[in-house]
Amino acid sequence: xxxxxxxxxxxxxxxxxxxxxxxxxxxxxxxxxxxxxxxxxxxxxxxxxxxxxxxxxxxxxxxxxxxxxxxxxxxxxxxxxxxxxxxxxxxxxxxxxxxxxxxxxxxxxxxxxxxxxxxxxxxxxxxxxxxxxxxxxxxxxxxxxxxxxxxxxxxxxxxxxxxxxxxxxxxxxxxxxxxxxxxxxxxxxxxxxxxxxxxxxxxxxxxxxxxxxxxxxxxxxxxxxxxxxxxxxxxxxxxxxxxxxxxxxxxxxxxxxxxxxxxxxxxxxxxxxxxxxxxxxxxxxxxxxxxxxxxxxxxxxxxxxxxxxxxxxxxxxxxxxxxxxxxxx
Amino acid sequence: xxxxxxxxxxxxxxxxxxxxxxxxxxxxxxxxxxxxxxxxxxxxxxxxxxxxxxxxxxxxxxxxxxxxxxxxxxxxxxxxxxxxxxxxxxxxxxxxxxxxxxxxxxxxxxxxxxxxxxxxxxxxxxxxxxxxxxxxxxxxxxxxxxxxxxxxxxxxxxxxxxxxxxxxxxxxxxxxxxxxxxxxxxxxxxxxxxxxxxxxxxxxxxxxxxxxxxxxxxxxxxxxxxxxxxxxxxxxxxxxxxxxxxxxxxxxxxxxxxxxxxxxxxxxxxxxxxxxxxxxxxxxxxxxxxxxxxxxxx
Amino acid sequence: xxxxxxxxxxxxxxxxxxxxxxxxxxxxxxxxxxxxxxxxxxxxxxxxxxxxxxxxxxxxxxxxxxxxxxxxxxxxxxxxxxxxxxxxxxxxxxxxxxxxxxxxxxxxxxxxxxxxxxxxxxxxxxxxxxxxxxxxxxxxxxxxxxxxxxxxxxxxxxxxxxxxxxxxxxxxxxxxxxxxxxxxxxxxxxxxxxxxxxxxxxxxxxxxxxxxxxxxxxxxxxxxxxxxxxxxxxxxxxxxx
Numbered sequence: 001x002x003x004x005x006x007x008x009x010x011x012x013x014x015x016x017x018x019x020x021x022x023x024x025x026x027x028x029x030x031x032x033x034x035x036x037x038x039x040x041x042x043x044x045x046x047x048x049x050x051x052x053x054x055x056x057x058x059x060x061x062x063x064x065x066x067x068x069x070x071x072x073x074x075x076x077x078x079x080x081x082x083x084x085x086x087x088x089x090x091x092x093x094x095x096x097x098x099x100x101x102x103x104x105x106x107x108x109x110x111x112x113x114x115x116x117x118x119x120x121x122x123x124x125x126x127x128x129x130x131x132x133x134x135x136x137x138x139x140x141x142x143x144x145x146x147x148x149x150x151x152x153x154x155x156x157x158x159x160x161x162x163x164x165x166x167x168x169x170x171x172x173x174x175x176x177x178x179x180x181x182x183x184x185x186x187x188x189x190x191x192x193x194x195x196x197x198x199x200x201x202x203x204x205x206x207x208x209x210x211x212x213x214x215x216x217x218x219x220x221x222x223x224x225x226x227x228x229x230x231x232x233x234x235x236x237x238x239x240x241x242x243x244x245x246x247x248x249x250x251x252x253x254x255x256x257x258x259x260x261x262x263x264x265x266x267x268x269x270x271x272x273x274x275x276x277x278x279x280x281x282x283x284x285x286x287x288x289x290x291x292x293x294x295x296x297x298x299x300x301x302x303x304x305x306x307x308x309x310x311x312x313x314x315x316x317x318x319x320x321x322x323x324x325x326x327x328x329x
Numbered sequence: 330x331x332x333x334x335x336x337x338x339x340x341x342x343x344x345x346x347x348x349x350x351x352x353x354x355x356x357x358x359x360x361x362x363x364x365x366x367x368x369x370x371x372x373x374x375x376x377x378x379x380x381x382x383x384x385x386x387x388x389x390x391x392x393x394x395x396x397x398x399x400x401x402x403x404x405x406x407x408x409x410x411x412x413x414x415x416x417x418x419x420x421x422x423x424x425x426x427x428x429x430x431x432x433x434x435x436x437x438x439x440x441x442x443x444x445x446x447x448x449x450x451x452x453x454x455x456x457x458x459x460x461x462x463x464x465x466x467x468x469x470x471x472x473x474x475x476x477x478x479x480x481x482x483x484x485x486x487x488x489x490x491x492x493x494x495x496x497x498x499x500x501x502x503x504x505x506x507x508x509x510x511x512x513x514x515x516x517x518x519x520x521x522x523x524x525x526x527x528x529x530x531x532x533x534x535x536x537x538x539x540x541x542x543x544x545x546x547x548x549x550x551x552x553x554x555x556x557x558x559x560x561x562x563x564x565x566x567x568x569x570x571x572x573x574x575x576x577x578x579x580x581x582x583x584x585x586x587x588x589x590x591x592x593x594x595x596x597x598x599x600x601x602x603x604x605x606x607x608x609x610x611x612x613x614x615x616x617x618x619x620x621x622x623x624x625x626x627x
Numbered sequence: 628x629x630x631x632x633x634x635x636x637x638x639x640x641x642x643x644x645x646x647x648x649x650x651x652x653x654x655x656x657x658x659x660x661x662x663x664x665x666x667x668x669x670x671x672x673x674x675x676x677x678x679x680x681x682x683x684x685x686x687x688x689x690x691x692x693x694x695x696x697x698x699x700x701x702x703x704x705x706x707x708x709x710x711x712x713x714x715x716x717x718x719x720x721x722x723x724x725x726x727x728x729x730x731x732x733x734x735x736x737x738x739x740x741x742x743x744x745x746x747x748x749x750x751x752x753x754x755x756x757x758x759x760x761x762x763x764x765x766x767x768x769x770x771x772x773x774x775x776x777x778x779x780x781x782x783x784x785x786x787x788x789x790x791x792x793x794x795x796x797x798x799x800x801x802x803x804x805x806x807x808x809x810x811x812x813x814x815x816x817x818x819x820x821x822x823x824x825x826x827x828x829x830x831x832x833x834x835x836x837x838x839x840x841x842x843x844x845x846x847x848x849x850x851x852x853x854x855x856x857x858x859x860x861x862x863x864x865x866x867x868x
Contacts, residue, residue, distance in 0.1 A: 059424045123612055130366050130427040134559065135611055138604035141556075145601040248552075252435055255428060293447075294439030301432040301439075308429050309417045498732055502721050508677055509719035514707035514736035514784070 006188070010181055017177065021169045033169065037237055039277045040172035041230050046257040046273035047179045047266060048226035051186065053255070054263040054318065056219040057199030059129065062120075062136035063227045063254055064246030065143040069116055070109035070228025071235035071245065072147065075160050077105040078236070087160055090152035102166040106175075106232045113228025114221045121220045125213065140248060148243040159242030167237040175233065179226050183266045186222070195219060196264065196318065249297065256304045264318025272315070276300065333466030338589035339582070344473050344542060346581025347480035351535040352558035353565065353573035354487065355407075355528030361504040361568035362524045365418065368430035369410055371555015372437035373529045377403050377536025378546040379445065382452055392455050396537060403533020404526035411525040416518075434552070441548025449547035452540035472541040479538075483531060484574055490527070491570060500524055504568070553600065557584075560607040566620020575618060580606075628653050628788055628819050629674065629711075630695075634683030636666075636673050643669045644680070645843040651788070653691050656810070656820040658834035658851060660827045660864060665840040667823040668716050671790050674821070675713035676703035687711060689787040708736050712786035716793050718777040722766025726757055729765050729776055733783030743783070750779040753809060771802035778809065788819045795826045807833050827864035831855045839864075 024036060045063065052060050077100045079087070084096055100108075124135050147154050154160070186192045195215055235241040257276050261268025283296030307314065352374055359367045377399050384395045414433045418426040458472040491497040503510040503520045511517055539554065540546050561580040565572025584603060588596040610617065629651040636644035644666050651657045659667050672678045674685055680699060688695040689710035698706050703713075712733075721729050730750060734743045751758035754775040760768065765776060774794055781789055791810070795803040807829055814820050824830035831837055831851040839847040839860060847854060854860050 059427070124608060127611055127615075129423040131611055131615070133424065133427055134366065134556075134563075135608050137556065138560075138607045141553075141604050142601045145598055149597050249435065252431055256432075259428060292443050294442040297439045298436050298443075301436040304432045305414065305429055308421070308425055308432075312421060312425055495735070498724070498728060499735070501724060502732055505721050505723055506719060508703075509715055509721070511677065511703040512675060512707060512713045512715060512719070513732050513780075514704050515732075516704050 006184060010177070010184075013180075014177055017173050021173055025169060034237070035277070035281050037167060037169060037172050038281075039274055040169070040176045041233050041237070042254070042257070042273040042277045043176050043270055044172075044179045044226050044230045044233075045254045046261070046269035047176075047183050048223045048230070049254050050258050050261075050264065050266060050269040051183055051226075052219050052223035054258055054265070054269065055187065055192065055195040055199065056216055057263070058125070058216055058219065059133045060136045060220065060223075061133055061248065061251040061255065062139045063223070064248070064250045065140045066113040066117060066224040066227035067231030067234065067250075068143055068147060068241075068243070068246040070106075070113045070231030071241045072154055072160075072231075073109040073112045073228070074102075074105045074232030075163050075235050075241050076153065077108060078102060078164055078166070079160065080164070083162060087155050088152065102164075102171065102236070106229050109232040110225040110228040113231070114225045117221045117224035118217065121217045125216045125220065137248060137251075140251065144243050144247075154243070157243060159240060159245070161240035163236055163239040163241065165236060165239050167233050172233055175226075175229055180266065180270070182222065182226075187264075187266060191215075199264070253300065256300055258314075259304065260307050260314050262314030262316035262318055265314070265316035265320060267320050268314055268316035331466075334589075336465070337467050338585055340467055340469055340473070340477075341589070342582035342585035343578070344476050344581070345585055346578035347476050348535045348538050348542070348554070348577075349558045349561045349581045350574045350577025351480060351483065351531045351538075352555065353561040353577045354484075354570055355532045356559050356562040357565070357568055357570055357573040358500075358524045358528040359415075360562070361570075362500060362521050363415060363419070363426075364423065365415060365426040366430065366559065367410070367415070367525075367528075368427065368555075369414070369433040369437055370529070370532055370558070371551035371553075372434050372441075373403055373406055373410075373532040373551070374536040374539060374554060375441060375546070375548060375551030376406060376437070377533030378452065378540040378550065379441070379536075379548075380533065381454070381537040381540055382450070382546065385455075386453050392458070396534065399533050399537050400530045403536075404530035406533065407525040407527075407529020408522050410529070411522055415521075415525070434555075438548055438552065445548050447548060449545045449550075452544050452546050454541055458541065472538075476538045476542065479534075483534065487527065487531070487570070496520070496523055557603055560603055560610075562617075563607060563610055564617055566617030569617070569619045572617055572619035628655075628688055629821065630686040630688075631670070631674065632684045632686070634670075634673055634680035634685065634699075636669055636678055636680050638669070638678070643843050644673065646683070647840070647843070647845055648683075649838050649845060649848070651819060651821050654814070654817065654819055655836060656814050656822060656834045658830040658837040659821065659823045659840060660825070660830050660837060661840035662863075663825065666843040667840055668792055669843075670840070671713060671792050671821070671823055674698075675711060675790055676701055676706045677713075687788070707784060710785075710787035711790065712781040712784045712788070713790040714777050714781045714792065714794070717796070718770075718773045720765040720768070720773050720776050720780070722764060724765055725762055726765055726768070726776060727761040729780050730757065730761075730783055733780035734785075736784065742785070746783055746785060750782055753782075753812070754779055770797050771799065771806070774798060774802070774806055775809075778806070778813075782813065782818075786818060788821065789813070791820065791822045793823055793825060795824060795829060803829060827860070831865075 024033060049063050052058055076095065077098065081097060081099055084091060120139055124132065124139065127135050148157050231246065253276065257272040258269050261272035280296050283299065287293050287295055352370065355370050356367065359365065380402055381395055381399050384390050384398055385392060410433060414429050418429050458475065460471050461468050462471060491500065499515045499520045500523065502513065503515060503517050507517060557580065558577065561576035562573045564579055565574065565576025584599055587602050588599050631647060631649045633646050633648050634644055635646055647666065647670055659670060661667055669678060673680050676698065684697060685699045686695050687698045687709060696709060724732065730747060737743055756772055757776055757779055765773065768776060794806055810820060811833060822830055822834060831854060834851045836849065837851040837854050838845050839854065847857065847860065855865065
């Protein structure tokens with residue numbers, strides 16, 4: 001995969017994106033713009049989970065925990081000092097007086113999420129298959145419990161609201177591009193090939209000297225970074241955050257996107273994220289008008305099960321469409 | 330910290346442990362025979378609770394009959410889940426089966442919300458069961474006594490089935506080696522179905538008990554108890570039925586004592602404690618206390 | 628008794644059996660020999676129903692002069708009921724069940740209590756070590772003892788045809804001899820045997836006829852004495868001279 005070609009594609013995508021966002025901000029109403037924002041955040045989530053689950057074949061349901069960490073870190077950092085005093089009177093003094101602009105806050109959030117991933121990954125990534133999955137669910141619940149109870153930092157079950165509404169298309173889509181670019185680079189590098197090798201056949205990979213453990217930790221850490229950023233973007237889109245904002249259901253939804261798109265396929269995750277977010281939006285007015293909630297989720301689960309039975313590799317398998325890779329194979 | 334208080338906590342621990350055991354058995358049986366974690370098991374508990382209420386309140390049946398019916402209906406539900414989600418996944422990688430059962434779990438939760446609304450309801454059951462009885466220093470309700478007595482009874486029946494009946498031998502053989510079991514003439518489809526039926530029947534009964542113990546039920550109630558029962562199964566060794574029983578009681582006691590004996594600040598961390606234990610056990614003692622299987626680790 | 632007609636079997640995408648035919652007559656001992664990966668185990672698994680052939684047929688006539696059944700599409704559970712017992716590669720004993728439970732599970736489909744008890748006695752007489760260890764978990768037995776248990780278990784279903792997959796695998800030569808003697812004894816009592824073996828010397832010695840398999844096909848067949856004298860067979864499987 002020639003670097004020039006990659007650069008060209010991403011440059012083209014960036015320009016196209018720029019133009020589209022410009023047009024959208026001008027012409028579309030707020031409701032649609034907010035949907036497009038959500039679509040962007042879900043793309044980041046799906047693509048980053050694809051790095052962890054899709055490339056390496058790990059099965060992590062802990063993504064929302066990283067979102068929560070990222071979301072809360074961003075919120076605490078960007079909250080104006082006044083509000084901090086009001087919501088979080090017991091905050092340590094160096095934090096209480098701090099207020100950061102959005103970008104550094106997001107970066108720090110991402111890094112904090114990554115550090116957590118590192119800390120948790122070292123013990124937990126020794127597990128495999130569904131045991132790993134269950135351990136990550138345990139991790140998710142532990143994080144939720146901690147957030148709910150560390151009231152001096154997080155205001156507990158009440159959560160934080162009135163967050164500055166920083167998130168808009170100009171913030172979200174560069175991060176989308178960044179996530180896509182990082183994924184792409186990883187996938188088509190020798191490191192990426194290692195990851196896929198580990199996924200296909202662990203024992204063979206081990207025999208060839210691949211350090212399984214380090215590749216797993218790295219994929220978790222990178223995925224967690226973007227999840228943390230996505231959490232921050234989410235919090236500042238909704239302008240509120242609670243311990244329950246990022247639950248197992250969200251983990252499930254993102255996993256569905258990755259699986260349906262094809263674990264390992266960046267384009268797959270990308271498209272699936274768009275389709276599913278839009279579908280959820282379609283179901284929402286239906287649910288509200290009929291006052292019957294849960295249909296959208298049921299539909300999602302059904303689609304997943306159908307795919308698992310009839311096309312378990314997802315739509316793209318682990319490949320990318322030919323016109324993007326320029327391969328002859 | 331009086332003796333009476335500790336005794337009370339131990340009683341509570343036994344009750345909670347009974348319920349965890351019953352559900353954990355289902356996990357272990359299903360895992361043992363199909364190598365898949367049935368994430369939807371927690372929802373069977375929830376449905377058991379609602380069925381109990383429905384049968385009792387709406388149909389006005391006498392309670393012992395309701396209990397028997399819930400056991401039977403839970404078994405039927407288990408068979409349905411097996412047919413719908415697990416049979417198509419046979420032979421697929423572990424993780425695929427896991428996601429599928431997670432999907433079923435979420436579907437059932439949302440169906441519950443759709444049909445019953447997310448509003449918690451008060452669990453109604455006969456007044457005579459709610460009466461308080463004083464045994465020495467402990468105050469305990471009749472329903473709690475029933476739970477403590479009924480569970481060992483159910484467990485005894487289960488162990489009898491497993492070790493002394495033809496079906497039980499077939500289940501144990503199938504759990505160990507599916508192909509060779511077929512070569513013995515065992516109909517593995519029916520055997521697997523039986524495992525799901527028994528496990529789910531017990532889980533539904535646990536739902537009945539849960540409603541009786543805690544008094545409130547809602548469509549999302551099965552999720553955390555289900556997960557915790559899985560932790561119990563892991564503690565005892567997934568796939569081992571005696572392990573599930575042991576793990577269930579251990580976890581029930583540990584959880585209650587954790588909340589009861591430590592200063593109140595910590596009680597909110599009970600779930601973190603339980604799942605932290607899960608992760609530690611998975612890392613340190615992956616086969617649990619009584620399990621025998623070995624799986625590859627990185 | 629058993630007729631395999633030109634079966635083609637795939638495992639996933641791999642084309643394993645590429646048109647295998649063989650015939651086992653009533654009361655015979657037939658051997659299937661060949662190198663690792665030739666497809667011998669696959670052939671047995673196709674016969675007992677664990678694998679399904681994409682093409683071809685498998686016919687089974689348990690009773691002499693009786694009905695011939697097309698078992699190509701039947702499930703293993705059904706085929707056992709007809710009188711074929713497959714003793715799988717690696718013995719396949721149920722380690723967590725006791726020796727006694729293992730033997731009894733061989734008779735899973737039978738309903739004649741007395742007949743089962745009688746056969747249990749017979750097996751214990753044939754392999755006294757099993758009686759000795761009847762309460763122990765099968766996983767604790769030695770390789771040779773497990774082999775005896777596996778054969779005994781197969782016999783408990785009162786089979787007309789016994790399929791054996793590599794009975795000598797991993798066993799000491801003395802034990803192998805003992806087992807093969809037992810097989811001859813079993814055959815003399817009227818049980819037909821189809822034997823897959825890598826140990827060609829012992830297989831050809833025991834069997835009446837043999838088939839040689841290579842790369843998913845039968846390349847040679849005939850009475851075992853003839854094959855034992857065949858120079859190619861001698862070179863490839865019998866150590867040369």
